[in-house]
Amino acid sequence: MRELTVELGERSYPIYIGEGLLKEASSYFLKHGISTKSPLMIITDSHVAGLHLQALESELAGAGFKTVSAVVPSGESSKSLSMLESLVTKALQEGLDRKSTIVALGGGVVGDLAGYVAASYMRGIKFVQVPTTILAHDSSVGGKVAVNHPLAKNIIGAFHQPEMVLYDLHLLQTLPPREVKAGLSEVVKHGLIWDETFVDWCEEHAEKLLALDPDALGYALYKGCSVKAAVVSQDERENDLRAILNLGHTIGHALEAVAGYNELLHGEAISIGMIGSAKLGLRYGAPEEVYTVTKRVLAACGLPVRLPEHFDVDAVMEAMMHDKKFTEGTMVFVVPTAIGKVEIKPDVQVAWVREIVEQLKQEGGQR
Ligand SMILES: NC(=O)c1ccc[n+]([C@@H]2O[C@H](COP(=O)([O-])OP(=O)(O)OC[C@H]3O[C@@H](n4cnc5c(N)ncnc54)[C@H](O)[C@@H]3O)[C@@H](O)[C@H]2O)c1
Ligand SMILES: [Zn+2]
Structure with missing residues (x-):
């Protein structure tokens, strides 16, 4: 225990x-x-x-x-x-x-x-x-x-x-296998925002996690809860730090809204959103591994890393504009700067985000 x-x-x-x-x-x-x-x-x-x-x-x-x-x-x-x-x-x-x-x-x-x-x-x-x-x-x-x-x-x-x-x-x-994978998305997120070693661990233990091996699962949930608890302890009411928990969620929420809340599970949408955030990180000068490792660990957990072709980019952008984090011409985004580190960028160009959403359809790898 x-x-x-x-x-x-x-x-x-x-x-x-x-x-x-x-x-x-x-x-x-x-x-x-x-x-x-x-x-x-x-x-x-x-x-x-x-x-x-x-x-x-x-x-x-x-x-x-x-x-x-x-x-x-x-x-x-x-x-x-x-x-x-x-x-x-x-x-x-x-x-x-x-x-x-x-x-x-x-x-x-x-x-x-x-x-x-x-x-x-x-x-x-x-x-x-x-x-x-x-x-x-x-x-x-x-x-x-x-x-x-x-x-x-x-x-x-x-x-x-x-x-x-x-x-x-x-x-x-x-739990049905699809719910297992979707849940792992937020586990990985907690690593990506806070703890590089845990991200590596998730990749190494992905098979065990997918098989619900109790030792691996217990450790993953413990680590995930620890990160969430650490963040919440410092900022219970989301005045500042707690916003880092939204990694992948700006794009992810838009995808969920466009898909009508039934095609993509939350964790699946967030997985694609985290790939988008990693690509944004590259634009801010993050090392290439921010993207490659993010993609590898999510794919290892059986999560989608590519936006299905039929998603309408205009509709996704429109849904994001309803997001409360949007202001004229720029958006607030949680952007990875290294594996295990993120920054909140208040002035991300909407045009960049659109390009990235378009690119998400071309991602190689799973789904
Ligand atoms: N409060 C927060 O900070 C916070 C953070 C993230 C997400 N959420 C909310 O969490 C919700 C999503 O949670 P979820 O993914 O757990 O969805 P869920 O509660 O709908 O569970 C997913 C599915 O799994 C089934 N299920 C649950 N436990 C099961 C089990 N042990 N065996 C078999 N089936 C089982 C459920 O009946 C459901 O069909 C969303 O409403 C989201 O807004 C809240
Ligand atoms: Zn979430």
Whole structure:
């Protein structure tokens, strides 16, 4: 079992990563002061419910916790105000009070949604993250919780830190291969922004990671969470440093928007976006390896590195212009200057970005 702390003063909390932690969930819950008297609501999605909900319910019930469960449809559309309302209705009907806890059992969708329920219900109650995807190593740390508005993603939300993150590697064994790869994209991102040695490690261990080897996976999630925790500890509310976590996201978000949020998974879009950022880095004089290594490690993790031909560059640029980071003629971009190092460039020429998006269609290698 590995443990690390997100250092945020009185809001600090631990992340536990290991095999079989769900079987000991009640002892972790008791250790962290989760009430056995007030009802506790587990929020999960329809896929995860069929796989792992019963195990968590019976483990907690066995130790005297009063659990109620709410299952939302799997997928991004559950991050909505109407779902928030129905979960609050359920919380009221089940008698959740100020000392109650919300448990998010699932990926980033459940984590963001359940976290926002916890942030809003009675002006904020405790919550615990039990992540079940690789991507959730990112979303479960840092306290950003939100639902979507039809006009914008993650636009209704809060900063609400969990009491703890309980990451049981066994739960990830049921992940579909495409979700495994997509999750690795953000793991690699954490290396690219912070830690060159970890990027090399990811490339060397890519096969093991894709096979969900518990030792490799545990280490990768530990490292990924450590980087996220270090960044968040220094800048909880994204005043400056936290923006480096957006490496690859300006292009990536535009690709997701153009693809209509179903052709590309988030991690896949970010992978292509990180190749774009690396190419931008070259324009700022970064060594060639910034591009070659970025591409190699992402390809090794089975991620796409080329923009599919049918994407309309005008539409991608248009989507980027809606991005809040855009100002006249120039854009703000997270740009790699070396492997493991990035800088925020406030004045990137839009014309350069367009050229790079066009070039992304010509990338050799996978997909
Ligand atoms: N709060 C943050 O800081 C932050 C950061 C990054 C991403 N996010 C959010 O995270 C969300 C994406 O998260 P995600 O990729 O985990 O998506 P997700 O929660 O939709 O999970 C992906 C798919 O895998 C399924 N699944 C989850 N766990 C499983 C398991 N163990 N076995 C089998 N299937 C399983 C889910 O049902 C779903 O179909 C987005 O909404 C994004 O906005 C938030
Ligand atoms: Zn992301």
